[in-house]
Amino acid sequence: MNKLDSRTSRDEAYGRKLRSSKVKMKRGENELILAKAQKVHSTTRKNSAVAVENKSRKGRIKPILTRKTSKQITSDRSDGTKKNRKVNPRNELKTAKLNQKMKTPSRGRIKPENGTNTKMNVEHIRTFSCEESDDQERTRFTDVVFVDKDHILALDDKFFMWQAYGYRACLFRLDGTLVAELPLPGYPWSVVMLHPMTAVITIRDKPSKGLLWVSIDVPNKSMEVVKNKVFEDTFGVTFDGRNIIASHFEKEYLTVLTEDGEDVSKIPIERGRIFRCLSMGKNGNLLCLDNLRQTVAVIDQRGKNLISLSTYHLRKPSALAIDLHNNIYVGNTGDLGVSNVVQFDTNGKYVKTLCHLEDLRGLAVSRDSDLLAISHEHSISIYKLKTGRR
DSSP states (O other), X not given: OOHHHHHHHHHHHHHXXXXXXXXXXXXHHHHHHHHHHHHHHHHHHHHHHXXXXXXXXXXXXXXXXXXXXXXXXXXXXXXXXXXXXXXXXXXXXXXXXXXXXXXXXXXXXXXXXXXXXXXXXXXXXXXXXXXXXXXXXXXXXXXXXXXXXXXXXEEEEEEETXXXXXXXXXXXXXXXXXXXXXXXXXXXXXXXXXXXXXXXXXXXXXXXXXXXXXXXXXXXXXXXXXXXXXXXSEEEEEEOSSEEEEEETTOSEEEEEEXXXXXXXXXXXXXXXXXXXXXXXTTSOEEEEETTTTEEEEEOTXXXXXXXXXXXXXXXXXXXXXXXXXXXXXXXXXXXXXXXXXXXXXXXXXXXXXXXXXXXXXXXEOTTSOEEEEEESSOEEEEEEOOSXX
């Protein structure tokens, strides 16, 4: 064997020895890390059990975890799970706390966007539409209002092949029967009832841009336009029992009119606000929806801001209503077509989320506050509210 071969063999032997030593070192490091992890886990289990026992002694929560946690949990189960399974105390504590906050989901419960279960305070009655036989020729509702306890009036921006070609007002019975329809001279935005026989509609297109008075004859199943008052960029409209109040696009005031359309006064508002929806509270205050700022402002008849609702519960708000008890209902368009209806009390405090749905565009509460009507893009839904002062 020459010197070169002997040197090569020595190098190979040294390489094998070095690799085996590195493997042993790596194996030792892994064992050390595993031992530390097991020690930390056992300490965490012990501390968690002691912490829960201390909390139970103070009366905060009932005793949940003990030394025999795994045996107690597996023995009470009847779903075939294996006994003596290992239990992570932190996970069990989180599950126990969550179960204390919410009950088991059942009929009449929904899963809102935050992932928790919330009890629905509305009962779905029916959903209906008046779509034509051709799928490309469909309704597109913008707003809805209760005419009386048996009828609702919906505004329709009808379209064909993605082009608007017909505007109308549709009178429905609550069972979904179309009673009458009236062609409109422009794009309808919002509607309010002055009396069971008269409605006022805001029109967004020329030459009839402004307010439109519509007479409704339910017994004869007919409707007709009575009057038109031209305004610039009219959006929301409401009625306080004596006067009509309308909002405008990029105007620093609200217009107050008589029932016949005569000018009364103007209510100043903050510059830069666009109130696209209006609703009148029973205490005489105005509810104004600004969906650009995603806020709801409560102002008095002089324009003074009383309450401003601006919370994470308002996500692209597009509809507004109020009941006899001054509970505020806001319809959120949300993201990706997922909508919901959120309720606030008189002071603007969040109460609950009533329901989740799709493509919300309009919202209305009946006079006796027991029904909720929601206009979607191609249909209308009727819900029954749980009435009462909240």
